[in-house]
Amino acid sequence: MxxxxxxxxxxxxxxxxxxxxxxxxxxxxxxxxxxxxxxxxxxxxxxxxxxxxxxxxxxxxxxxxxxxxxxxxxxxxxxxxxxxxxxxxxxxxxxxxxxxxxxxxxxxxxxVQGYCVTKNTVTDHNIKSVYDLANPENAKLFDTNGDGKGEIWMGASGWQSTNIEKVKARDYGFAEFFDLQVIDEAVANAALDKAAKEKKPWIGYCYGPHQNFARYDLAMLEEPKNDPAKFVVVQPNDDPDWYNKSKVASGYATxxxxxxxxxxxxxxxxxxxxxxxxxxxxxxxxxxxxxxxxxxxxxxxxxxxxxxxxxxxxxxxxxxx
Missing domain, CATH: 3.40.190.10 (Periplasmic binding protein-like II)
Structure with a gap:
């Protein structure tokens, strides 16, 4: 990660x-x-x-x-x-x-793990699937700094999952429309807290068990069921060309x-x-x-x-x- x-x-x-x-x-x-x-x-x-x-x-x-x-x-x-x-x-x-x-x-x-959004993101904007993110107009819903790109939290530096999420963003087709944020979880949680209180869209990597599922009204985005052929992960400590050699176009296995x-x-x-x-x-x-x-x-x-x-x-x- x-x-x-x-x-x-x-x-x-x-x-x-x-x-x-x-x-x-x-x-x-x-x-x-x-x-x-x-x-x-x-x-x-x-x-x-x-x-x-x-x-x-x-x-x-x-x-x-x-x-x-x-x-x-x-x-x-x-x-x-x-x-x-x-x-x-x-x-x-x-x-x-x-x-x-x-x-x-x-x-x-x-x-459990995957992408989650604030519930109002689903009810107000009909964002239900990872494929809904591969749309520049939808991505702008998550833009908080005015640069035209949405922000999505990939995870913290050092987590194995963070590298997986980077590949997912590419293979699901939405990487170019988002700022793929790799930041400390506390910083990401602060952004989620602000969005939840203001009833605004937020998206990021979510894993459970986690306190956020008890604290906020969150929804997991739909992803294709895990397919080992479409979930090929190479980590940086194994190969410097890990990003190009990885392919992640399905959800996590159990x-x-x-x-x-x-x-x-x-x-x-x-x-x-x-x-x-x-x-x-x-x-x-x-x-x-x-x-x-x-x-x-x-x-x-x-x-x-x-x-x-x-x-x-x-x-x-x-x-x-």
Whole structure:
């Protein structure tokens, strides 16, 4: 999902940040978007409560960097709780199936992703399908800066899905009519919030579970059913000519979210690794936690601890109690 500033993005891997991360028993990344932050904090709270571990966090949004860190198995990143499939299939193929330096927990939960719009975009302007975007007049409905092009959020820098959406925009035929914005999710959410309050059109990449589905009246745009022959994804970390070699002219296949962890964790923290294989979350719970974090401004650590307390029976099962 993004452009990869490998030397600068993972600032916590240098200097004092690195030292503090390695001093802990386990290190996890916080990608600064609420659903992943919520799940990360649930794992952190449960591991600290059940096993007495010290769990530290580092901040990054570059997914390939996270996988590279797990691949090194040096404690830079031990657990990545937000593996979206098929988005991150290339990384799974490389590190889980290929080098076998990373393990992928079998359990996961279902998710949805695609383009969504504010409901009034459908009711007032009859924008229902991705193909409705391949029209310069329709695109102008989403123009907020007066340059004649609409704005559409592709995702954040560093997300595998952002690159997929760029190819989709080209192959669905609307890229030339839009400014394909790659910006932080918080900035995109601010634009969505403004549009929703003013009952104006907005469009962007949407994924669920997510707090926005609880907060706003949104509609997913229709896309062709997933066709593997029309969903060929090459990522920049695999080939510099990824954009031209990719073809995405259908919707996503069934999407699931999993936990990945460095293979060495099974030796260093076997009880935690065993628990990661058992963790199962409900999508609606993840959305609710994200809503508490973003909308109600509760600290993510507090939200996670409350969830762990309310679901102690499940947590105990994860850890074999």
């Amino acid at each position: 993004k452009s990869y500033m490998l030397a600068t993005t993972f600032l916590a891997f240098t200097g004092a940040g690195c030292a503090s991360a390695f001093a802990a028993d386990v290190t996890m990344p916080d990608p600064n978007y609420a659903t992943a932050t919520a799940v990360m904090n649930v794992i952190k709270a449960a591991a600290e409560q059940e096993l007495g571990l010290e769990v530290s966090t580092v901040t990054t949004t570059a997914v390939p960097v996270i996988w590279e860190a797990m691949d090194r198995n040096k404690g830079e990143v031990d657990i990545w709780p937000d593996v979206w499939l098929p988005n991150q299939n290339g990384l799974v193929d490389k590190y889980v199936k290929g080098s076998k330096t990373v393990k992928l927990a079998a359990n996961g939960y279902e998710a 999407t699931t979210v999993h936990i990945a962890y460095a293979a060495s964790l099974a030796e260093r923290q076997p009880d935690l690794a065993a628990a990661l294989e058992k963790i199962s979350l409900k999508p609606e719970d993840v959305s609710k936690m994200a809503f508490e974090i973003i909308v109600n401004k509760k600290p993510a650590a507090d939200v996670a601890k409350e969830w762990v307390k309310a679901n102690q029976q499940d947590v105990s099962k994860w850890f074999g109690h």
